[in-house]
Amino acid sequence: MESTIRTPDASSVTVGVDGSEQAHHAALWAAGEAVRRGRPLHIVHGADTEGRALYVSPETIEKVRVAGRELLDDTAKAVAAEYPGLHVTTEFSRSDAVTTLHRAGGLYGTIVVGNRGLGGFNPLMLGSVGLGTAAGARTPVIVVRGVEETEERGTVLAAVRDEHDLVCAQYAAREAELRKASLRLLHVWNIFQSVGNVAPMLDDVDEIAGRHASALQAVTDTVHDEFPGLTVESHAEKSVSVAGVLVEASRHADLLVMGGRRAPTPLGLGRNLGRATHGVLHHAHCPVLLIPRTGTGSGSRS
Template identity: 80%
Template sequence: MESTIRTPATSSVTVGVDGSGPARTAALWAAGEAVRRGRPLHVVHGADTDGRALYVSAETIEKVRAAGRELLDDTARAVTAEYPDLHVTTEFSRTDAVTTLHRAGGLHGTIVVGHRGLGGFHSLMLGSVGLKTAAGARTPVIVVRGVDEAEERGTVLAAVRDEDDLAGALYAAQEAELRKASLQLLHVWNMIQSAGNVVSMLDDVDEMAVQHVQALNAVTGSIRDEFPDLAVRADAEKSTSVAGVLVEASRHADLLVMGGRRAPTTLGLGRNLGRATHSVLHHAHCPVLLIPRAGTDLGSRT
């Protein structure tokens, strides 16, 4: 089944919570996102009681259920205190967190996760639930990072590899409009990877640079045609580390939008996250929105 992306104005927002600090931060951030989009917030907790049933007692299962429902109630109260007019629903699931999020997000919603769960050691690294959710989702996934580092910067950053990223850039432009922010399109190309070897790189670097700039300009032109009132900036950089450039640029953005795959395909087809995407998810200084790279339907703007 093909995945479908709706516009930020018509998509639902689903956030997963597990009792960790980053998950609570993600829930509050997701609530603000839901308000911005004019959509309800759906808070879910996947307790995996079905998976544990064969190994633990019925009493323990009941305690897990009670704790999960209390967590959902506490999160809903915290969100409502901050956003009293937001419609909030909660869901306790007997399945694991990743399966729960994928099902709750469906094909038309947006899934939000914290950058770290209850497991693991260091807050700098993305947890396994976040990685599995991002790798397997058929819908946009936002990993909430860096929201405590600074005030809003007023910029949405979009990573653009080529014309196949136009759908993602359009989505980023919609996000910028919602935030009353500017849009920065950033194209980063690795000279060595592009050339294949040092000899050809020396011979072809100028031609390759032209090709990369042309790809960025094509996307930029389409964005400016579609969003004539949006402030759009386009930058092209060459580097030996695509992820490094994107992570550094994320210091100055409120949201980084990028495709989630090595090749032009959709999320949820069983392929691994690319190396650059993986690194950005671990180290970005702002929330990261992963979307299908190509073959998507963003719907109509409202």
């Protein structure tokens, strides 16, 4: 790997750039987050020259390297103009973008990606680099969405499915404290996922609703106890579309925090993002922070 400055701090906020407008916005947003967290910013560009070496000339590879370093330098200058006191490092990598981001993020950093790269057509959808980074990361990943739409709302939103999402809720509480914002815990449940495809009896619905409310309340009480100075509200909603409810709720949040659950693929070859997580990453109206999680069972559906 080639670095234009130096290796990043282990707890750096790492952001990937590729020359797209979305990546530029993501870099500036990541710089603000680095300042908020009191951490350095590490800007990376994965040029994938290793993968191209067999198919293009050495002259073309050199042009890619020059362009990549110029992109890093220009981005670092733009960040310095906005945040002059921030410590910034840059890195040009011969590997592909996803591999570069995972490696740079390490075990303790935070990775930031834009919602769309150079290869995209629909700006609402998340690009392949963003999806690949989010699906395989072992460290928190933030997908920057909706930052151009409105001013800050003063709310951090956390998706809570059950007691296993306590870590996610605690992470969201810390994010709310950093932003001097309130925290909203949102639990969305689908009755057909809870009882199968057979229409449930009314008593069944009441019992299921009670169980979901109890799970949410347990998480809420723990967060209240651990963060007594934080304004916390919780809400449970029944819907056939978990992603739809979360996307709509994201209109009123500065950040949506959720577990990056991994659902087994049909062939059992590794793990991917679950349906709800996938939908939220494509359509949310605010940045989405995924907390790595490899839970199985019912939790893998999100």
